[in-house]
Amino acid sequence: MISKSMSMKLKLTPELSEFIGMHIGDGTLYKTNRALVWEMRGDLKEQSFYDNHVIPLLKILFNDDFKGKIRTGGKRGVYGVQTTNKSLIQTIISFGINPGRKSNISIPEDILNSNFLIQTRFLRGYFDTDGCVRFDKPNKHKIAYYPKIEFASSSKKLRDDLKLLLRRVGLESYTWDVKNKLEFKLCLAGKIKTLFWIKNICSKNPKHLDKFLKWLKLQIN
Structure with a gap:
């Protein structure tokens, strides 16, 4: 843990790597007239994910009393956390992630070139905030069982x-571009890759965990 006043780059730990993944997935860093502000928010249904995982992780990393809050946004509102904590903000910037739009954002080299645990924790943080898992019905099968992340x-x-x-x-993985939307997509498909993901990366977000658990039950039955 570090004090609020410190701005030096933190040692890259699995927890910090996961946080960087979360920020790249759904975090926002922006300037106001008074200060730099960081926030991350999701659907109201994700409140338990924020309260039980995101906020405790932030407290461990940055030694501050972060609070979740319902805010305006979307059709029914959103739930998330907002802060001007200098240690958190300087840590994000120290990894080469600047305030503003994410159209040119990339994965920090420190994470790309790190060990397996650091890499997989980044993937979990990114997946939990900006990934999805779904199931297709191949060959007109009655049950949607073919997994895609x-x-x-x-x-x-x-x-x-x-x-x-x-x-x-x-x-x-395989990739494709949606040119009329300026959207760049990636997919992991199939049972073997999904089992690898669950074993080595998994998720802390109940919306993903519930889907994985239902799918695993199909494999047993």
Whole structure:
């Protein structure tokens, strides 16, 4: 843990790598007239994810009393955390992530070139905030059982970095571009890759965990 006043770069730990993944997935860093502000927010249904995982992780890393809050946004409002904590903000910037739009964001080299645990924890943080898992019905099967883990980004560099990082942990993926939307997508498909993901990366977000658990029950039955 560090004090609020420190601005030096933190040692890259699995917990910090996961936080960087969360920020790249759904965090926002922006300037106001008074200060730099960081926030991350999601659907109201994700409140338990924020209260039980995101906020405790922030407290461990940055030694501050972070609080979740319902805010305006979307159709029904959103839930998340907002702060001007200098240690948190300086840590993000120290990894080469600047305030503003994410159209050119990338995965920090420190994470791309790190060990398996650091890499997989980044993947978990990114997946929990900006990934999805769904199930298709191949060959007109009655049950949607074929798993796909997918990501979409406005940054081609981020998508390409993600493909490289996945390869380094042992997962091959395929990519495609949605040109009329300036959207860059990536997919991991199939049982073997999904089982690898669950074993080595998994999720802390109940919306993903519930889907994985239901799918695993299908494999048993």
